[in-house]
Each structure stands twice: as C-alpha cells, then as structure tokens.
Amino acid sequence: MSAKLYSCLIVAYTFLYFYGTNFVTSYQECEGKHECINNSECVKIDASGESHNLCICKPGFIGWNCSIPLDYCNKHCKPLKKGISCQQTLCNQGQFFLYSTLMFKGQCINLESEPFYRCDCGAFYKGENCEIEDNPCSSELNNPCSHGDCEFVRGTNQVNCHCHPGWTTNPNQTTVKYTWNGTDVFISPPCIEEVKRGITGSAPSLGLNAKVLWYMVLVLSTITFLWLLSSTLYDCFGRRNRQEES
Numbered sequence: 001m002s003a004k005l006y007s008c009l010i011v012a013y014t015f016l017y018f019y020g021t022n023f024v025t026s027y028q029e030c031e032g033k034h035e036c037i038n039n040s041e042c043v044k045i046d047a048s049g050e051s052h053n054l055c056i057c058k059p060g061f062i063g064w065n066c067s068i069p070l071d072y073c074n075k076h077c078k079p080l081k082k083g084i085s086c087q088q089t090l091c092n093q094g095q096f097f098l099y100s101t102l103m104f105k106g107q108c109i110n111l112e113s114e115p116f117y118r119c120d121c122g123a124f125y126k127g128e129n130c131e132i133e134d135n136p137c138s139s140e141l142n143n144p145c146s147h148g149d150c151e152f153v154r155g156t157n158q159v160n161c162h163c164h165p166g167w168t169t170n171p172n173q174t175t176v177k178y179t180w181n182g183t184d185v186f187i188s189p190p191c192i193e194e195v196k197r198g199i200t201g202s203a204p205s206l207g208l209n210a211k212v213l214w215y216m217v218l219v220l221s222t223i224t225f226l227w228l229l230s231s232t233l234y235d236c237f238g239r240r241n242r243q244e245e246s
Contacts, residue, residue: 027054040066060112072117073108091119091130106130123183124154136178136185148191157184163191 030042036055043054057066062076070076077086091106106121106129121130136159137143137150144150145161152159157180163169173189 035065038066059114060116069110070116071110072115073110090117091121123181124152134181136180136187144187144190146190146192157186159185159187161188161191166195167191168193168195 027043027045030036030044030053034042034053034055036042036053038061039058040061041056041058043056045052045054055064055066057063060070062068062070072086072090074086077089079086079089087108091108105125106119109118109120111117119128119130121127121134124133124135126132126134135152137152144159145163147167148161148163150159150161161169169189169191170193175189176187178185178187
C-alpha cells in the first residue's frame with residue numbers, strides 16, 4: 001500500500017467518523033493557526049451547521065494531525081499472516097531455522113521518500129525484498145564445481161561438490177576460502193579430473209549416437225557369431241551322418 005493511498009484512507013475514515021451521513025455544505029482552507037503539522041494541508045469542512053478541520057498529510061506521515069512518521073519496517077505494513085512482523089514481511093520472506101537459530105535474509109530500513117523503506121540484503125540474497133537467492137551455487141553458468149552438482153550449506157557457508165559419473169576431484173587440491181559479497185565462503189575441490197580406468201587409463205564418455213552405434217555393432221556381432229556356430233555344427237553333424245550311411 002502506497003503512502004498516498006494510506007493517507008487518503010486516513011482522511012476518509014476520519015471524515016466518516018466525524019460526519020457520518022451529515023451533509024457537507026462547504027469546505028475551504030483553514031485560516032490562521034491550526035493543528036495540522038509536518039507541512040500537511042488543513043481543510044475546514046462545514047457539515048450540518050458544524051465546522052471541523054481536517055488534515056491531509058504529506059507522503060510519509062499519518063495520524064489525525066499528521067504527527068506520526070510512516071514506519072513500514074515496524075508497524076505500518078500489512079503482515080502476510082498473524083504473528084509475522086513487518087520486518088519479516090518486507091525483508092525476510094521465507095525465513096528458515098538452522099541449528100535453532102533464525103536466519104534473516106535482510107534488514108528493513110525506513111526511508112523519508114517513496115517507497116519509504118528499503119531492504120539491506122544479507123550476503124546470500126538480493127532483490128527488492130531479498131527474495132532472490134544469491135550464493136555461489138545459484139547460477140549454473142558459474143558453477144564452481146565444474147563437472148558436478150553444487151550444494152550451498154547455509155549457516156556454515158560451505159560449498160560441497162557432488163561429482164557427475166566419470167569425474168572426480170584432484171586429490172592434491174584442498175578447500176579454498178573465497179570472499180562472496182564481503183563474506184567468507186569455503187569451496188570444496190571441484191570435479192575437474194576424469195576417472196581413470198582400463199588399459200588406456202581413461203573412461204570415455206559416450207554420447208547417445210555413439211551408444212546406439214555400439215549396441216548395433218554388438219547385436220550384429222552376436223548374430224554373426226551364432227550363424228557361424230550353427231553353420232559349423234551343421235557341417236560337422238552332416239558330414240558324420242554321410243560317413244555312417246556310406
């Protein structure tokens with residue numbers, strides 16, 4: 001809800017509270033000293049023979065005389081549900097618990113101009129309300145694990161690499177400390193070494209077309225072997241039968 005709309009609602013509620021269904025005959029700017037402060041506008045309204053002053057607040061202030069600074073971060077927001085604070089609603093959406101400790105995504109700061117608040121996000125979040133994860137594993141384009149799945153462990157700031165089949169880590173490499181948005185992150189060795197197998201010392205990685213070709217070769221080889229075996233057996237038994245008949 002914008003500050004302007006908030007102020008308009010305050011004016012409407014105040015008007016209904018004072019006048020109800022009474023008929024407003026005229027309105028004009030207040031003359032002389034009035035109770036409206038913080039550069040707000042004072043309007044004198046005549047309704048059913050009675051006059052009342054009404055304060056129209058400038059953006060950033062609320063209250064019947066505009067004396068209350070707008071405080072989105074603590075009380076003047078609309079919480080997502082009961083028991084959720086403005087701080088959590090605006091800058092800590094989807095907060096989580098780790099080792100019985102509440103982990104916040106960002107800190108809400110009040111501003112004097114629209115939108116009247118901002119979120120100072122933590123090291124691993126970004127966005128207007130700190131709703132976007134931003135850690136070394138967030139982007140597949142910059143995967144620190146190379147040929148492996150990247151796992152970021154919140155709380156310990158540890159990056160674990162789970163290697164894909166056919167790949168492993170270099171045994172000579174160790175965990176590396178890296179600075180991410182001003183915070184230390186510990187990245188385990190990446191999956192950059194191919195697994196060594198067989199006589200050639202390498203484990204070839206076959207694509208789909210290569211696998212289909214190898215299956216065809218295997219099937220044809222099997223058929224050829226069975227045909228040769230059956231032909232040989234037929235010749236052997238056929239020759240033996242002819243010898244017995246003669």
